[in-house]
Amino acid sequence: MKKAEVKFVNITKKFNETVAVDNVSCSFEAGTLTTLLGPSGCGKTTSLRIIAGLERATEGKILIDNEDVTILPATDRDVSMVFQSYALFPHMSVIENVSYGLKMIKEKKEEYTEKSIETLKLVNLEGYENRMPSELSGGQQQRVAVARAIVLKPKVLLFDEPLSNLDAKLRRQVREDIREIQQKLGVTTIYVTHDQEEALAISDKVIVMNNAVISQQGNPKDLYSNPKNKFVANFIGDANVMNAKIDNKEGDSYKISLAEMKVNISTNENLSENIPVAIRPEKIKINKNKIENCIYSKVTNASFVGSNYQYIVSSKIGKIYIVSNDMENVYSVNDEVFLSFDDKEVKILNN
Amino acid sequence: MRGLVVCWVLIGGLGFFIFPWYVTGDGFFSINWILEYSLEDYGSALPQVFINKKYWLLPLFIPLFFPLITLRLNQSSQLYSKIFLYSGLVGFFYFFLQGFSIGIRGWNFEIFQSIFGDVENQFGVGSGAVLTCCTFIFYITHGLASRGWLNGDNFIVGSIGSIIILVSTFVFFPIFRMFAVAFKGTEGGYEISNFSSKIFNKGIWGLDCLYSDYACGVFWNTVTMGTLTAFSSTVLGLAFALLIARTSFKFKKTIRILSVLPIITPPFVIGLAIIILFGRTGAVSTFLEWAFNIEPSRWIYGLPGIWFAQTLAFTPIAFLVLIGVVESVSPSMEEASQTLRASKWQVFKTVTLPLMRPGIANAFLLGFIESLADFGNPLVLGAEYDVLSTEIFFAIVGAQYDETRAAILAMVLLAVILVIFYLQNQWLGKKSYISISGKGDSGVHPEIPKTTKWIIYSTVLPWALMTFIIYIMIMFGGFVEMWGIDHSFTLRHYIEAFSIDWVKDRGILWTGTAWNSFNVTFMIAIISAVPTAAIGILTAYLLTRHKFRGKNAFEFGTMLSFAIPGSVIGVSYVFAFNVPPLEMTGTGIILVIAFVFRNMPVGVRAGIASMNQLDPHLDEASSTLNASSSQTFRNIILPLLKPAITASLVFSFVRAMTAISAVIFLVSANYDLATSYILGRLENNDYGLAIVYSSVLIVVMLITILIMQLLIGQRKLGRRDQNAAILQGNLG
């Protein structure tokens, strides 16, 4: 399959007064799966539709394979899309749906039938050729939609929340299927979701969007362990975002305090008086007894959720959320506890 | 793209060089010109220039063929689109100018007379001219598309352009012409004084009836009639709706069927039935005289009769509006109210009725509009009670023949109706409490209070019975000598209207007097159904799926003819199309066109309603799969809209079969329509024939509806089947 890089250059999209995408530049590397992740209304679908050619950018340029396609209509772009609602043509059978695009580019009947059947095989739908879409389950419909999109061997494959109509169990399965097909074909894929777990699980790269702009981008692991701002820290996984006070600065390294605890961090950025920092809840250790350099706190809420315990404790710097795998030492409400963590788990966020 | 351009240049070339430029006596579509070609009579533009000395046609050559030079140009260049745009505009406007600056008596404007000298009079445009003009329109839209309009989509820009031109020609131009006529002076030319003396006139605005024996002006007559009819039909419609939705009445199905009947009922039938029942020699009157010695009178002629007939005719329409409203009141709200200790009556009064109030107002306004636009009933039953819609007719066909008066009356009627429409949109548009929610509402509507129920029964049932009797009478009344007087069985009327003879050497002879108008009506109704549905669906597609500047104006324009009463359309067509360059009166084409543009809004609405049910992602999916917009329209939209298409085909067919108000102005000896034929019979008091004809029409329409449904077929979506529902929604 052709591999193509997709590039946004200062793309802005306005609907009357609403700015759906605000001066976004980014690139989707050839042959990889990139996820657009973000809360509802942040402009993910709009960005995707701009790539498909279903929406025209108000400003900026979009390049596919280094070719400027900004004003090219969807019909003439080598891009396929799998819609959230699948958008299977209800009056056509499965095979007619899949071969529709090939028919449009005037392939011969034998050729397109053969290609369509092959593609249906790829998505594990052999034998369903002559069913009508209404005679398929949701998951099967979804696979037909995928088959219909990939049969054209597009340069770019787009998914808009493809799993949102499936039940929770099936979602995990289907997202792995999608990833597998993507890797088999090596097609540049852009995937929109608002489910952070889904995004982390299948992507080569995640682009987090918020309020029409990119908040942060990077590979899943990097995003999780080094969130750059409050929004990303909270949106991807859970995080305790706290205000730290800077006590001392020596070159690149700072001494900061979080409640009673002193922490050493180093950064090449110039920090001001108070800075927000994030700590993942599972990185915080609970001690029964007071130790050196810790945060004093009191348990206000404790719940058992099967694989772990989750606590909310209150401290001088507010409530802190903790996930503990320690099944031996269990705390209950009003217990005094002492929190500690490694210095490197404290992540500095941008203001 | 080059292929498309070449194709259109060829079409224009055909129009310019081959097809007859002017319409001939044989008619627009006649192919006589091929059989007996002669340059003088059937010449295309070029021979017209040189043989008939119509030199002004020659310049059209330039914009028509100039765009050929673009075949060597880069299609994305500015120049390319400019050449098309300007050639098209120049050609189109020159075409327009030459068409309208020469009239039946030579130049229309004296300036030209002094510059160019005398010219021969203008003729109506023929097929050659139309083809050429189409090519210019293509140039314009292609030019716009290549500039990047609507993503450079030729199909979409072309469709929008064509619809704009069609609607302007056949809706706006006639209305405009009508305004011009209203201001026309007695001596030709335009005068404001003549206009003002005719519009500020006792005959229209007078209030004499309040204090003297003289009649009031037509305006007040019309408004009184509209208000009365709107009131009674709304009340009855509401009663019917409540009966069906909120009681356990047994014969709900029958009532529902009765409610669809008026749609397939020819316009005079109810008036006719009322005359036969309550007229001076009517069955009921005779019975009353015999039993109670009540002197038969002519009370039904005038306002009471019109009111009665219109209420019968429009109650079903009010019912259809109100049943939707009654059913959409969410039961959970009523249940909520019940749990808050409200009694049945309190629930009805404090929740159900207020929620329905906008719907009721809507039904009232609709009834008012229908009543004002109604032509058949006032014509048959009006006697001395003049209303606008019939006055327009008499002003132009009667002895008075006063064009200006007809135009002015039409303007008044149009103004009243537009104001009501405006009110309806402004006031009700924002005020809908439709409370159907996406969440499955599983509650049940409470029954209405007992007393209300009995009131409803006692109004509705006699009324339903009345409707029932009327239809029975129409279906069987044709088999008796004369209703109310001589009830002996006869086939006389049928034979007179629909007899067929078989003569040895000449084959079948359609000797019945009704055959001519019947065949014409049937053909024209069928022919006009197709473009009506096509334009309607295409417009709906453009409106729901594409964004373009001026879309609101576009929508307004396409829906406007819905608001224009038939008599206004009719009279404006007479003004606009009985002179060249668009000379069509007396042809079948003008009837078809009148039907198409009168019924198109219904097609648009049906189309919009079902387009809104189609997931827009379907078309987007199709376009990401390399289908162009015309392919998407053909492969995805059309097949999925089959039910809407059937509905608008059937609807426009039926409306064309039963239309009277617009076409009464446009029928001619060769193209007489069933309704105007029936009217003629009624005027001669030949009730038997009128009844026979009406019942045949009703039966034919029923059969045609069934056949059309079978032919177009059901939409195959596997397990789902929405066809029936949508069709019902449209017809019912």
Ligand SMILES: Nc1ncnc2c1ncn2[C@@H]1O[C@H](COP(=O)(O)OP(=O)(O)OP(=O)(O)O)[C@@H](O)[C@H]1O
């Ligand atoms: N056709 C449109 N007209 C007007 N505003 C629009 C249109 N489409 C999107 N918007 C607006 O643009 C913004 C971004 O919408 P978009 O559909 O891209 O969000 P999203 O990130 O996909 O959200 P979700 O996760 O809910 O699908 C929203 O504020 C939305 O209201």
Ligand SMILES: [Mg+2]
């Ligand atoms: Mg979205």
